[in-house]
Amino acid sequence: MPLRVTFVAAARSSPLLAERFEDDRPLDQAGWDEVLRGAGELRPLAAADLRYCSPTPRSRATGDALGYAPLVQLALRDCDMGRWRGLTLGEAMAREPASVDAWLADPRSTPHGGESLLAFISRVGGWLDTRPAADGRIVAVAEPSVIRAALVYVLKAPPATYWNIDVRPLSATTVTGRAGRWNLRVDGAPAQAARP
Template sequence: MLLRVTFVAAARSSPLLAERFEDDRPLDQAGWVEVQRAAHDLVPLSVAELRYCSPTPRSRSTGEGLGYSPLVQLALRDCDMGRWRGLTLGEAMAREPAAVDAWLADPRSTPHGGESLLDFISRVGNWLDTRPIEDGDRIVAVAEPSVIRAALVYALKAPPATYWNIDVRPLSTITVTGHAGRWNLRFEGPPTQLSQT
């Protein structure tokens, strides 16, 4: 049996340029409005037998706002950014430009003292590979955009540098189908059609 895992990007908690590493802020007003607007298209995903979310307040609130009642998964947490936690990329660059350059260039580097990009991708991929097929074949997971980017790099067996070329917008969805070690990217119609398939 193949699994179908649909990732839903959490609604925003700040303007894009103010995004912070390991952002623990709750949804802002614009984020709640986005959830309400997207609900018609995304609520049908709640038919999934397994519903998960990353532990951030905005992922949990997005999942709850869409009626998923998701189970928090620590493996879907954002990349551990060490001493850069809470900073924007611009702030980290202003403080440690050489370290940020090294981090962007080498997926094994950890100049911030946290988790490497390669380890982050592997952690999220391991979560994907260990989903229990016997509990149902449809899964929905609300997660931070960074987590979804890591999952896609893993699923496609793409080079880690591909991570920087994937743009995940708030409340966008992407589906991967398959099983441990063999995943395919799947483009589908609106979620309202998915509940009938």
């Protein structure tokens, strides 16, 4: 059986439109409420052989609240956004519209002075590829951006695909395989038998 890695998106710390680059704020009340509502489905993942999280306060708090007692992994940190750290996309656009356009168009660009999208995807993929090769289960609570980067890497998709992946708070995404050979696993509710 291949290695199974389930990424759980951290609960939120702000409304979607107020999300900030490299947001290190703790969970807000809505985030805590989300964790309480989703705990029943996500708590069984605590039985994983290894449990990790991004270094953000909301990832750590989400993992702890779900009973994972996760180990912080620096490789699962958000993309280094340089001087845009702490800004919303709208704020960065208002200050540096041409730079934001260049960053969105070219996955190798670093107009903010931080990490390129391509480097971010490679870093997260490198973390995935260095997980223990033995069969087992891993759970990792991470920022939605980290999960998007992991999915681009797993699917070997063009970096621009990153912008087309929507990861909701407390969603679970599973990949299976081993270094360099990953598959996205989509689990859904079983179809109910048709009634006569």
